[in-house]
Amino acid sequence: MSLAVELDHVSFAYRPGVHVLEDVTLSVARGEFVAVAGPNGGGKTSLLRLVLGLERPSTGSVRVFGEAPGRAVRRHRIGYLPQRSRPSGEAPVTVREIVSAGRLAAAGIWGPLRRADREIVARSIERVGLGGRADAPLRTLSGGMQQRALIAKALAVEPALLALDEPTTGVDAESQESLGALLDELRNELGVTILYVSHEFGAVERVVGRIVLVRGGVVFDGPPGELPGVWHDPSHVHA
Numbered sequence: 001m002s003l004a005v006e007l008d009h010v011s012f013a014y015r016p017g018v019h020v021l022e023d024v025t026l027s028v029a030r031g032e033f034v035a036v037a038g039p040n041g042g043g044k045t046s047l048l049r050l051v052l053g054l055e056r057p058s059t060g061s062v063r064v065f066g067e068a069p070g071r072a073v074r075r076h077r078i079g080y081l082p083q084r085s086r087p088s089g090e091a092p093v094t095v096r097e098i099v100s101a102g103r104l105a106a107a108g109i110w111g112p113l114r115r116a117d118r119e120i121v122a123r124s125i126e127r128v129g130l131g132g133r134a135d136a137p138l139r140t141l142s143g144g145m146q147q148r149a150l151i152a153k154a155l156a157v158e159p160a161l162l163a164l165d166e167p168t169t170g171v172d173a174e175s176q177e178s179l180g181a182l183l184d185e186l187r188n189e190l191g192v193t194i195l196y197v198s199h200e201f202g203a204v205e206r207v208v209g210r211i212v213l214v215r216g217g218v219v220f221d222g223p224p225g226e227l228p229g230v231w232h233d234p235s236h237v238h239a
């Protein structure tokens with residue numbers, strides 16, 4: 001079984017008869033890095049929620065690593081970075097504490113973390129390049145570094161699939177570039193499958209193998225180099 005994600009003729013509606021996605025068929029192989037892009041309201045987040053088992057298709061089926069999405073989530077095959085998941089600026093929580101919270105959830109214990117879990121936490125923090133800032137309060141870090149801390153939290157469950165929803169919101173251009181490089185590294189070194197959902201994909205255009213454009217359905221699916229010029233036009237993408 002080499003597929004990470006399979007959507008087979010999936011349609012989805014929040015209200016009966018009002019389809020947000022229609023007849024989406026999509027396969028993502030293990031180890032692929034896919035940008036899911038498209039205009040606001042096009043259905044990107046809905047597609048991700050179907051993959052995460054947070055919504056059910058009205059018709060068609062969704063499988064993640066060959067099983068029902070909810071089961072894949074429970075078995076910690078998926079690390080998820082939700083949209084606008086910026087940590088509260090007030091809470092004096094450190095990088096290590098927030099990443100430990102991710103590991104606690106995966107380990108299914110109330111704490112304290114066992115030694116092996118603490119090592120996974122430390123490794124996840126190293127992975128995202130925050131080794132020197134592990135005990136820094138999150139609020140003292142830049143937006144880009146906070147985003148890295150949240151990626152480390154998602155990595156602490158040792159996921160096979162990492163799903164990120166609009167991860168560059170509030171992150172400066174330079175940090176966006178290094179986020180792309182970090183994700184590329186995770187894919188190459190850990191073999192993690194990555195679904196990167198964003199209305200814009202400039203930060204990852206050079207490292208993703210494939211862009212899927214979603215606008216009520218899949219309107220383009222291919223390598224960035226084959227993307228029709230019109231989709232590079234921001235006014236079109238934001239329409």
Ligand SMILES: Nc1ncnc2c1ncn2[C@@H]1O[C@H](COP(=O)(O)OP(=O)(O)OP(=O)(O)O)[C@@H](O)[C@H]1O
Pocket residue numbers: 014015020038039040041042043044045046047199
């Ligand atoms: N909980 C909900 N109930 C009803 N309609 C919803 C709900 N969530 C989203 N929608 C509608 O579904 C459509 C697709 O939304 P979705 O969030 O999936 O798109 P998106 O491409 O991720 O857009 P954005 O970039 O704005 O998040 C939109 O028309 C939106 O208004």
